[in-house]
Amino acid sequence: MSNSTREPGSESEKNGESRQAHEASSTNAATAETAGRADWRRALFHPRSVAIYGASDDPAKTSGRPVPFLHKAGYRGKIYPINSRRDTVQGERAWPSIAALPEVPEHVYILAPTEAVIDAVDECGRAGVSVVTILASGFSEAGAEGLARDDKLREISHRTGVRIVGPSSLGLVNVAAHLVLSANAAFAEPDMPGGKIFVASHSGSMIGALVSRGKERGIGFAGLVSVGNEVDLGIGEICAATLDDPEIGGYLLFLETLRRADAIRDFALGAAARGKPVIAYKLGRSAQAAGLAVSHTGALAGEDDVTDAFLKDCGIARVDTLEGLIEGLPLLSRVAPRSANTPRQRRVGVVTTTGGGAAMVVDQLGVRGVTVQKPSTETFEKLTAAGVQVSEGTIVDLTLAGTRYTVMKATLDVMMAAPEFDLVVAVVGSSARYHPDLAVRPILDSIDGPKPLVAFLVPEAHAALVTLAQAGVPAFRTPEACADVIAAAFARCVPRPANSLARNVPPDGADRMLDEMEAYALLDRIGVPHAAAVAVDAVNGAPNVALAYPMVAKVLSAAIAHKTDVGGVVLGIRDAQELARALVQIRENVARHLPQAPVERILLQSMEKSLGEVLVGYRVDPQVGPIVMLAAGGVLTEIYRDRSMRMAPVDLDTAREMIGEVKALQALAGYRGKPAGDLEAVATALVALSQLACHPELNVVEAEINPLLVRHAGEGVLAVDALVRLG
């Protein structure tokens, strides 16, 4: 990894003049500038000097590891062990404090126990250290006391300009700079596999696990960082600092939570601009793991589909398997992310020497909604013309003949050129183990063809996997990881430019609900159709209201969110007499349930017929920002959690895609000869609602239309209830 901001050692940098323009927007910029400390971006991964604060004399202890790791890695900068109780540490001179050092170290790894961390960081900050990385835990994950420690760290950072990695960070590694500033035992191992992947992980132990698993697979790394609890520098900022490093080809994120989503988005945009794919494994697919993340990392756990929407919007490919995370980047490098308005790629051709092995991949692709495409008649003709004998099935099963180079190569040539496939999977049987060179060669010779080519090896075939991995060929050792990564690659989109996004985060407290009439006024403004509504005096009524019967009457009050629960709704009012009775009834019901809230106004609407109903919602998520949601209405869709989410705003194509993702809406799409609903109008309403994200002046924090009635195709949609909360 080379210096990401500029050439190391340039003069201008030393006196702080070279700090990048966007440093100015950082909270610490002013302080850092005046302190004249080294740019934290360089000091993070290319420090010219490091101090190990609390280095132990015992190499078997965690705090005894970083010093020998640095030496073994061949780090060429200055290393200062700090230990106030010893003159030497593992045979080297130890220093009693930062102040005692002959120079200000650029990066300090603090191994001190929790209680001593604050003072150590303060000492570093005052001395002019650029970056400290903190090993200790006991911060945001440790209740009120821990949160107070967090605040203290932030205060020191703001005051002194020192930037912080961690707490709970097992450190970081930059292979090219020979920097192993880590207490992770994994780095005691020789032959750290070098490569193009940069790893950022909330979990410190996972960076070690990824290195060992990668090594076994011939997959290597340019750098790694254990970001810990992200009290200051988070995954987004840290990864962004490495974007221009030519040693890095792609990013691998192990996420336990999402903190500072904006910085992650900035990083993702930068990565996309440089053609560097980002793959992520995010804990929290199940509610019980989401709960765990809260206790383990001290972070708030958002809903998993909010995370999904955010990562998708950032063009970050999310995988569900650990093996897929490790094996996925080579394929992402070869499948271009989808731009808005381009059709979704998802047709896979499969060629194999083993039908049973290939069927596993086909099954796993099917489970993930990826289509395995039968070759066209023309493709079979071309195969025949190329001398390949194969029966006309969904997969091209060459059987044992496919172990011959010429047969497999000729088949791949035809399939890589066939227009019916977006991607080709070669499933290789026992030859991958017994003749790795022979089995792998046709794949190596075809990899630079006009479309992505992927290999799945059915037997244990270590040598073949390593050969493929080292040649950058997407290769997988389980059918699950193979299908997982293919599905994630097809789903990946070009990230949204940040300037198209509103980033209005809701202020704390002081929310205000709109009443239903006010909510309809807002819908009018953004262009979502709603049923005509008239507000009448709850006592005097309105004998000449210009609405058709049958009618519905609802209590009109911003203070009552759940009108039905307080008896505030009467349906099916057939005439003026029933209407008068309904008004009385609502007044009495509400008075009984909420004696403190006298009913002043009542809203009347004509009852509307429809084919079905949906729920559309908008809200500003405190972690990721504005979100738009579509779900089918009613209790069943709540049970199935059948919904689609995206970051707002969305365009019409995305809205249509969302409709396709809500299974229940098949029932409104002409399912089994039933009449079709106006789903195009649903899409238009979704787009309109999502535009709230572009109007921060409206200050809408949450808006839910439930239900939005869906009428026959061509007849549109109609909101018949709406809840709106302002910030």
Add this chain to the structure above:
Amino acid sequence: MSNSTREPGSESEKNGESRQAHEASSTNAATAETAGRADWRRALFHPRSVAIYGASDDPAKTSGRPVPFLHKAGYRGKIYPINSRRDTVQGERAWPSIAALPEVPEHVYILAPTEAVIDAVDECGRAGVSVVTILASGFSEAGAEGLARDDKLREISHRTGVRIVGPSSLGLVNVAAHLVLSANAAFAEPDMPGGKIFVASHSGSMIGALVSRGKERGIGFAGLVSVGNEVDLGIGEICAATLDDPEIGGYLLFLETLRRADAIRDFALGAAARGKPVIAYKLGRSAQAAGLAVSHTGALAGEDDVTDAFLKDCGIARVDTLEGLIEGLPLLSRVAPRSANTPRQRRVGVVTTTGGGAAMVVDQLGVRGVTVQKPSTETFEKLTAAGVQVSEGTIVDLTLAGTRYTVMKATLDVMMAAPEFDLVVAVVGSSARYHPDLAVRPILDSIDGPKPLVAFLVPEAHAALVTLAQAGVPAFRTPEACADVIAAAFARCVPRPANSLARNVPPDGADRMLDEMEAYALLDRIGVPHAAAVAVDAVNGAPNVALAYPMVAKVLSAAIAHKTDVGGVVLGIRDAQELARALVQIRENVARHLPQAPVERILLQSMEKSLGEVLVGYRVDPQVGPIVMLAAGGVLTEIYRDRSMRMAPVDLDTAREMIGEVKALQALAGYRGKPAGDLEAVATALVALSQLACHPELNVVEAEINPLLVRHAGEGVLAVDALVRLG
């Protein structure tokens, strides 16, 4: 593997007197008896002599492999290469035909091309060979011509008594007998890992892949068989023949389809009786793979949830991951299958040295509905008393302290004794790689505790995995496989005794539909409540029908399955006048749609109110037998495919379990304060309907009640429509 039926070499066996009693029930018994051939069960895996029919002189060819494989494996019986065109094969004497041999070989592996197979089998059968295994493909998977070849093979088997493995069989292996009768290149490899697992696979190449993947993991095999297309002997018969082999501890099935389900059930019952678990991976989770199985193996692909119901009923644990298939048996050996009426076990305790690694397992368990249980206060107190310092979270995260033997062992001691866990997972971090002995020892020392203990190793940790595997400890290398197998182990039931099952397979053709009145009579007989119904003359009507209005009128005819489609239903009839009009309307509608089927009778029912409705169904599946199904009614549940299936009959506990599996039925279980439906009555109706399986004399092939109305709790259920088809 030792001889499964009796001691090899006993005199009585040689002259055919010792054949087991149940051989007499085999189709081939009489012929085999008179031919005096060896028992096929012994000849299959313990032949005293083998012939390789079509052995090639070229060891690089597929047909050149079996002879050297047998020698290399140290097979001690006689080996006869048969090759009519050569005097020698790979330096050995070759024989021109079976007839030319000095003795009748007990088992012949036929490597001849497809066209020559029939004659070869006929030659073997006439000579008195016990078993032939056929390599060639081109049979049931190859259209009409192939099916004709299948028929011919069956005819030869019936006529001569020879039993057949294959076609499309890559052969079989019996490690203890030094028998490698296979053309799979995998067996060229030295150091075949010996072990306790017997593998049966539809896919021939997968047996090689399983051996190599097992070898890498320290997992070994007692025997393997590639069953091919199962024209005669299938997976069930072949595995059953090995049941008493003391070398075999469990069975691993790779299934592409289900053939002869009864034989599989017999085998599964035998395995359960001997405490030998059976694990299966079955292709067909997605519709596209199911389609593939048809073309690849020539078998009919059933619905995946029928397969699920069948395997569950047989006590076969189905896993969804390839790694889980390979790694799963040790855990199945330690989790007793659930008996009827015993509560479901599903609470897992997790202890770890790495929070991030453990969270992956927690997440994957959550996705599969397995609960990770927080330790009780008492358990935390015991941990403290044992000197273990740990914060009180859902998982017991020992962090680095857990790498010390004493800490991990003390923690496991407490957790293995804690009543709140059904199973304990130890998630081991980097120490598994760097100090495999140390990291693994506390687990090895705790494995024989009072409950199952499972290890997941987060880094690549080959030595530790092999040590654990060889000690029989359930150990996993991916979080997905770990969770997959735990879920499968918890779901596994004791198989149903065969005598409690009806095995009435529907006859072909000549089905008869019952009309709705006849169907209600059947429901009366089995005890499913239905709405009162009166049949009236379609022309004259019935002015004094004793039913309350509003009423529904439906055309009554066994010939009309979809009454609504022909205008044969009128709802909401409020009085005698409307009823008279309805009868006319139905006559006219049906006459217009189906002029050939004049309406003679019309069925009347009172309209019934309900909280909701479900669909209950029964059918005799041609592959697995009687099935009972529960689904919520309506279009949405069709879209979600939200249903539960079991083999019929079911008891009340199973019926309740089925209700729990249909998500939509949460809406009738008092969801969010809504009134609860009479789900207990649904369970009773399911039990009653499933009893059709116990009445073969009723000859019901299919019965569907849609809808079964569900009324308020305590008010019961009511069938208001029913379709019944007799065989």
